[in-house]
Amino acid sequence: MIEANGLQKRFGDVEAVRDVSLRAEDGRITGLLGPNGAGKSTSLRMISTAIRPDAGQIRVDGINVVDAPQQARLAMGVMPHNAGLYPRLSGRENIRYFGRLNGIDRESLDARIEHLAERLDMKAFVDRPAKGYSQGQKLKTALARSIVHNPRNLILDEPTSGLDVMATRALRDLIRDLRQDGFCILFSSHVMQEVAALCDQIVIIAHGQVVARGEPDQLRQAMGSEDLEEVFVRAIAKAEAPQTADAGEQS
Numbered sequence: 001m002i003e004a005n006g007l008q009k010r011f012g013d014v015e016a017v018r019d020v021s022l023r024a025e026d027g028r029i030t031g032l033l034g035p036n037g038a039g040k041s042t043s044l045r046m047i048s049t050a051i052r053p054d055a056g057q058i059r060v061d062g063i064n065v066v067d068a069p070q071q072a073r074l075a076m077g078v079m080p081h082n083a084g085l086y087p088r089l090s091g092r093e094n095i096r097y098f099g100r101l102n103g104i105d106r107e108s109l110d111a112r113i114e115h116l117a118e119r120l121d122m123k124a125f126v127d128r129p130a131k132g133y134s135q136g137q138k139l140k141t142a143l144a145r146s147i148v149h150n151p152r153n154l155i156l157d158e159p160t161s162g163l164d165v166m167a168t169r170a171l172r173d174l175i176r177d178l179r180q181d182g183f184c185i186l187f188s189s190h191v192m193q194e195v196a197a198l199c200d201q202i203v204i205i206a207h208g209q210v211v212a213r214g215e216p217d218q219l220r221q222a223m224g225s226e227d228l229e230e231v232f233v234r235a236i237a238k239a240e241a242p243q244t245a246d247a248g249e250q251s
Ligand SMILES: Nc1ncnc2c1ncn2[C@@H]1O[C@H](COP(=O)(O)OP(=O)(O)OP(=O)(O)O)[C@@H](O)[C@H]1O
Pocket: 011, 014, 015, 016, 017, 034, 035, 036, 037, 038, 039, 040, 041, 042, 043, 190
């Protein structure tokens, strides 16, 4: 489980995150949705220990990520935006390298990679150099790499951006499978349809603040529209009229 409370982060004059709180449960997919520049990546980077928040608390499976970042990292798999693979290494070697960095011993690592290659249907390409991989193959390798240490929480930053329809579909299926396995999954997107297709819970942010949250049906009700695209637009409009922004937020 991932819990963040009152996150704030400033880069010089830019208030990237002003007030973000969220709770992502095990066995559920939580989508962090917002327009470009809303503060999604910054929030996920704070949660995944890449940067320190200026204020606020983050707990992953109860571990305080600011006080115990290394311990927290073991509990999380992270797929950053545009995560690259080493092109000359095979998929297996890419995954193994990450596994070794995470301190997994050689024997359990080999077994784990074999399991993931089977689970993610990677056998046909996992021993080829990554430089020839299709988008979908790259994605599976990056996903396997991010969960090689067997975390219970998975954070994905705009995982489908730049992917074609087939690769997007394959990734969605994989994410659903991981939910089935009990993973807590938190991912960001600026595309409402993307989030609607996958998420059990949606947190909408704009201008660094949470402007609405809830299950898709709760959001439809709160924003008075059946169309989730319209829900997104209305929630963002509320953020742009700050005096009414709090009224629309659902817990
Ligand atoms: N390292 C940084 N230095 C300066 N400004 C930054 C930095 N990182 C983010 N920002 C700024 O903070 C704001 C939020 O950025 P962030 O990347 O979190 O948004 P986002 O919601 O992920 O957007 P996108 O969908 O475009 O990726 C933006 O105005 C961005 O320019």
